[in-house]
Amino acid sequence: MNQPSIYRQPKQGSILVVCLWTIMILGILGLGITGLVFQEIRFSKAYSRLITSLPLAQGALKTVFYLREKDATPTYDTWDELSKEEKVSLCANNSYRYFFVDKNGSKDNPEIIDESSLINLNLASVEVLARLPGMDEDLAEAIITSNLRPFSTINEVLLVEGITKEIFLQFKDLVTVYGLGKVNINTVSKPVLVALGLDAEVADLLIRFRRENKITPLDTEPITDPPVTPTYGISNLGGLLNDLRKYDDLGLRQEQDLLMLLPVFEVKSEYSRFNVITTPGGQEGMHYSIIIHPPTKKVLSWTEY
Template sequence: MVPRRRVLPGRSASRFRADRRGSILIITIWSICFLSTLAVILGLGVRQKLQLVQRLDERDRLRLIAAAGIRRAIIQIGQDKESTFFSFTDRCADDPSVFKDMEIGNGSVNIRYDFFDDASGQTKIRYGLIDEDRKINVNTADTAVMERLFEFLLDGDETRSQDLAAAITDWRDADSELSTPVGSAEDSFYRNLTHNPYEAKDAPLEALDELRLVKDMDAGSMERLKDYLTVFGDGKININTAPKAVFWALGMGTYLTDKVMLYRLGKDKALGTADDNVFKSAPNIVSDLSQFTSLSVSEVADLTRIVDQFLKVQSDNYMIRAVAHLNKRPNTAEVAAVISRSGDILYWHEF
């Protein structure tokens, strides 16, 4: 008979305690792993929320800096409001010492715009205000003026230019009758659009972006035309700042346009320099140009008519484009505003 092995009570208790400690250790390790994972997940969530708050805070600060830049520009134009004419020699048109890298709080702002120089054929960055009165006002311009402008800027496409000009005229006029039987559009056209039909405004445009609602005004055409059109002002054009395309639209013709452009450039043939010639009085435009270069009888007659109907030497409305930066931060914010010479804000858009 085999004798039973006797298990000592102390040894069994010791083994039980060891197993128990092992289980507790495993549970503890798993708990630590779980809590660590949870902490990481929660930490990521908190970090993302903090980053979002920081970005929102940064965006607000950028907007405030841009807005402050616009206020400074308004003050600058106010200092010159007694002037009776405006040209590219004016500080508000281009002066980096005033409008470039203006320090505001913990950031800076640039008041700048892209300027196409007809004389050199190059686009340059200028630091200052954009003259809205150098542009064609789509609320007041007659159809023929818009036709000529569009033909000049849209690769000479006469039919398309006529259709687009007529469509804008019918968009803004108060009636529902077509201004031309072919190519234009009125309420019936817009009501029958497949996607999101609407009606013609039958009122003046309040913002230039409304032109995208007009028949045939696609994104490409808008990009080409936007720097030559405005919805602000009385429709008179500043002869000192108008581009070649606008002179052409007014019916000035190639030779007369070239003579006006050469007069403005001065001896150094560069726009915006100290030797520029400036038209200082609308009644004297014809005589000033006649003293600079010879004008034929027909040119005198044409210029006299165009001056009486379309031209002035002062500007009353300006666009300000403010681009704000925070120190040592990559993000920017842009605000565009249109102001009157008296400082009234006519338009405000945050990008």
């Protein structure tokens, strides 16, 4: 005679629940591991892109330093000179392209990225800062009296009370923290000229004049082979006022404003910013924005993206 078991028979439903929980846990672990693997792959690709791009960017930096050192017109820098770009092809399908022109601007009206054509936040007066887009005298005074001054980067001005992101975006492309406070008259933009104190009419006249004024090489300039390509701009400030009088009519007030600003102008870009696009192994690599001081061959800022 069979005796009833004192042990409870396992139910099939309980086993099924355990199996489902096990499958779910393993699935979660699998998804987590898969995510980690993909993240590792992305990191590896990004790291490889950085490692292979860096030597190309360093090569572009050396090239730019060499070109600035061997400048055929060392006494002045014009828009034409700084608007040139070059692609350098190397072995193993590696190459880099460097340029001084802002590629984000329109094709018909590109802008020079010239650090020497901007207003120095650390040296500008209240009056100049107040004339920048989005600014007023109170905000300009706040910048001048800020404990953060001198600023190391232009982004630090966002820490000044009253300077919002919206205001900063209106003038950020017109300012710098490098240089001695002078601006290259050959590359300075109209908004900067207006902020410095010129009226819009004279600013337009100055920009039009430098675009149409052909520079005649001086006898003291070095002879190059091939000869220097004729360029347009302003090679010296000595006779600028007389040249402008011949070029167009100037009012007395306009002449006075120009005379007052002549000490602020220069014709040479002592500080330069250029972009580099690297192509390691035939694929687009890192992009770089580099600010340099060619006379001392110093790198002042190095940004990669």
